[in-house]
Amino acid sequence: MYVFQIHVISFATEHNWDSLDLHDGVDTNAPRLGSYSGTTIPALINSTSNNLYLNFQSDISVSAAGFHLEYTAIGLDSCPEPLTPSYGIKTGDRYLVGDVVSFQCDQGYSLQGHSHITCMPGPVRRWNYPIPMCIAQCGGALTDFSGVVLSPGFPGNYPSSLDCTWTVKLPIGFGVHLHFVNFSTEMIHDYMEVRSGSATTGTVIGRFSGPQLPAPLFSTTHETTLYFCSDYSQNKQGFRVIYQAYQLQSCPDPRPFRNGFVIGYDLSVGRTISFECLPGYTLNGEAALTCLHGVSRNWNHPVPRCEALCGGNITALNGTIYSPGYPDEYPHFQDCFWIVKVPPGNGIYINFTVLQTEPIYDFITVWDGPDQTAPQIGQFSGNTALESVYSTSNQILIKFHSDFTTSGFFVLSYHGDYLPGKGAQDLCSPLQEIKDFCNRSIIHFSISIRDGQ
Known part of the structure; x- marks a missing residue:
């Protein structure tokens, strides 16, 4: 006795509306081996009798490429050889009674059917379950650290009226990197939306439609949602997205932050x-x-x-000036200029809190004005501190010079001081001379301010 083995070369019909039914006998009353529509069909179909009835029906609307099937009559000494499902792997090469063959799918595809089949005894040698298929499903829950998300029917066109949600859920502390390998949908009407988080509360980090391949995406939460919607009209190839988990570590701490x-x-x-x-x-x-x-x-x-830079323009009322590179020693061959400017009516008081320079050859010069034509009011060098100088102008020029030998450092502070008679009227009259008092006398003063001052 012989049975039929059907090998599917190609298959494409209008999904749900145009279908092919296979019956294990002479007419539609025989057991149905399967009803197939769209692009989803096993690569190999086996009958259990020596008759096979095929019934194809199509409606009045969309046409497709159709199908190409090849059949072979095989003897029943062993079970028919099960072909490897498209986008899957078959394990096992013995098909005698009691032998087991197992199947698994490539990433992104789900096994439809049983993962293990056994060759059964009896007058007709047959497998205890139909050969499974590997299909790209509409949505699902993914928990692996890497994987693939495919549009239904990929690499064929996706069906109409889809509403698919995939959730990638990882342990807390991990995010997801999404890499788009293929992407083609009907512009505007068919689209993918990606959320960093759940479908209801997650932040939208991408929405894509049309033929353009999206750039990679990073989701920064342990849960990532991909949603795909198609309408009733044009169908395209869809998409293939590879995801990879990565650890959500913090950026390096820049502390301690010097100066x-x-x-x-x-x-x-x-x-x-x-x-x-x-x-x-x-x-x-x-x-x-x-x-x-x-x-x-x-x-x-x-x-x-x-x-600490070599020179600059300073306008703050109070401040500090450091030698270049402080607290490290200053470099050789420096000529640095600082102009300090405070509001009119103020002079500038300078005080060295640290002064350790090479005596004579490395020095700081101060001018009572904005340039070197102003009077020089001080030059400082060596290893002394608490040196100070006053200006009579609201601007001073400070120059630091170092030669090619010994280095050192300095720190000076300055602050603006009010100068009587320099751009503002004195508020108090001169104090009159006080006469005729004895030791331990108590003297009382009264100060008044005129209106408008």
Whole structure:
């Protein structure tokens, strides 16, 4: 006795409306082996009798490529050889009574049917279950650290009127990297939406439609949702998306931050911190950094530095000036100029809190004005501190010079002081001479301010 083995070469019909029915006998009253529509059909179909009845029906609307089937009559000494499902793997090459063959699918496809089949005894050798299929399903729950999401029917066209949701759920502390390998949908009407989080409360991080391949995406929560919707009209190939878990580590902590401080303690993905320098230092770099998405954690810019620069224009009423590179020793061959300007009516008081330079050859010069044509009011060098000088102008020029040999450092502070008669009227009249009092006398003063002063 012989039975039929049907090998499916190609199959494409209008999904749900145009179908092919196979019956294990001479007419439609015989047991039905299967009813197939769209692009989903086993690669191999086996009958259990020597008759096979095929019934194809189509409606009045959409046409498709149809199908191409080849059949072979085989003897019943053993079970018919089961072909490997499309997009799957078959394990086992013996088909005698009691032999077992197992199946599994490629990533992104789900096994429809039984993963193990056994060759059964009897007058007709047959498998105890039909050969399974590997299909791309509409939605699902994914928990592996890597995987594939496919549109239903991929690589064939997806069906109409789909409403599919895939959820990738990983342990807390992991996010998902999405890489789009294929993407083609009907523009506007068929689309994919990606959320970082659940379908109801997650943040939308991407919405895609049309033929353009989306750029990679990073979801920064342990749950990621992919939603796909198609309408009733045009169908396209759809999509193939590879996902990979990555650990949601924080960006490197820039602390300790030399000569300054960091504002903000949250170093996780998407968060921003900022930097400020101590008085006398200048920020070199970006003042704010954001922790980037990605497999490895990095800031969007290099961490800035707070540096004591060689010269500058200073307008604060009070401040500090450091030798270049402080607290490290200053470099050789420096000629640095600082112009300090305070509001009119003020002079400037300078005090050296640290002064350790090479005597004579490395020195600081101060002019009582904005340039070197102004009177020089001081030159400082050596290893002394608490040196000070006053200006009579609201601007001073400070120059630091170093030669090619010994280095050192210095720190000076300054502040603006009110100068009587310099751009503002004195508020108090001169104090009259006090006469005729004895030791231990108590003297009372009365101060009044005229209107408008």
